[in-house]
Amino acid sequence: MNWLDRLRESLARTRAQLTARLGEIVGAPPAEFFQQLEAALIEGDVGVATTQHILRQLSDRRDARDPAARLAVLREILLDILGAPAPLRLDPPPAAVLMLGVNGAGKTTTIGKLAHHLKTSGRTVLLAAADTFRAGAIDQLAIWAQRAECELVRHAPGADPAAVVYDAAQAVKARGIDVLIADTAGRLHTKTNLMEELKKINRVLTRELPGSPVERLLVLDATTGQNAIAQARVFTEAVGVTGIVLAKLDGSAKGGVVLAVRTALGLPVKFVGLGEGLDDLQPFDPPQFVDALLTA
Ligand SMILES: Nc1nc2c(ncn2[C@@H]2O[C@H](COP(=O)(O)OP(=O)(O)OP(=O)(O)O)[C@@H](O)[C@H]2O)c(=O)[nH]1
Numbered sequence: 001m002n003w004l005d006r007l008r009e010s011l012a013r014t015r016a017q018l019t020a021r022l023g024e025i026v027g028a029p030p031a032e033f034f035q036q037l038e039a040a041l042i043e044g045d046v047g048v049a050t051t052q053h054i055l056r057q058l059s060d061r062r063d064a065r066d067p068a069a070r071l072a073v074l075r076e077i078l079l080d081i082l083g084a085p086a087p088l089r090l091d092p093p094p095a096a097v098l099m100l101g102v103n104g105a106g107k108t109t110t111i112g113k114l115a116h117h118l119k120t121s122g123r124t125v126l127l128a129a130a131d132t133f134r135a136g137a138i139d140q141l142a143i144w145a146q147r148a149e150c151e152l153v154r155h156a157p158g159a160d161p162a163a164v165v166y167d168a169a170q171a172v173k174a175r176g177i178d179v180l181i182a183d184t185a186g187r188l189h190t191k192t193n194l195m196e197e198l199k200k201i202n203r204v205l206t207r208e209l210p211g212s213p214v215e216r217l218l219v220l221d222a223t224t225g226q227n228a229i230a231q232a233r234v235f236t237e238a239v240g241v242t243g244i245v246l247a248k249l250d251g252s253a254k255g256g257v258v259l260a261v262r263t264a265l266g267l268p269v270k271f272v273g274l275g276e277g278l279d280d281l282q283p284f285d286p287p288q289f290v291d292a293l294l295t296a
């Protein structure tokens with residue numbers, strides 16, 4: 001199956017909710033069309049604010065009064081919201097990627113998949129096991145390092161995560177490795193001390209890799225829907241998020257949260273996770289996404 005088919009399959013449940021409904025209502029009189037579209041978007045977890053934004057844009061467009069043109073106009077509006085693709089900043093090397101997110105969002109799995117993706121595109125990768133908090137977290141990352149065939153810097157469980165990141169930064173500089181990816185402990189975004197620890201890790205990275213791009217990717221679980229927005233706000237305030245990875249889009253009926261993330265936070269979605277395998281991470285492509293969402 002190619003990437004587009006995988007994406008379409010992953011969005012099947014969101015699409016079933018949205019597109020089937022759109023098909024039924026697209027020829028309806030304007031008032032009814034808008035009312036039904038609003039309900040469909042809210043159910044697809046597009047969020048209230050983003051839904052209102054979409055409806056406002058749509059009602060401002062004269063060409064959307066023609067039922068035959070409605071879907072095409074809607075497509076344009078969604079594309080406008082999502083903006084241009086936002087690739088990872090990795091140059092000049094060594095670059096760092098700090099993986100953030102609440103417990104179980106999909107950070108460690110995303111790191112494994114991202115390492116594989118980067119290696120496939122010809123970059124060398126080193127993983128830093130800076131989740132020293134959860135039992136088993138270091139071994140879990142070690143398994144991914146093996147699968148993706150990349151290097152790993154680890155300390156003992158319970159060690160200072162900032163010290164792991166410090167050693168990893170020295171290692172990428174000394175060995176000429178292109179990308180350092182740091183795992184972090186899942187944390188309740190409400191725990192202040194844990195957020196402070198994250199700031200420290202981030203400081204070490206920027207200090208030890210001067211002049212290097214540091215991506216701070218927030219992994220959001222697509223199945224949590226609107227709650228993801230609240231999480232993103234807190235991480236953004238703590239360390240300044242540079243992009244979103246929307247994990248577990250496969251099987252979620254809430255793919256619309258991609259749009260909410262973009263309008264509510266102004267943050268680009270950089271990758272989507274479509275499963276638990278090495279190949280299941282895809283750079284986010286707005287036109288592909290909108291087509292997979294709207295085309296039955
Ligand atoms: N279906 C699916 N499952 C995923 C995806 N990404 C992660 N998972 C699963 O989600 C669960 C949690 O993933 P982890 O990568 O361990 O999450 P984490 O954020 O590192 O969790 P903590 O370290 O506990 O904070 C695992 O069972 C993963 O296999 C995805 O894109 N699709």
Ligand SMILES: [Mg+2]
Nearest residue numbers: 107108131137
């Ligand atoms: Mg983890």
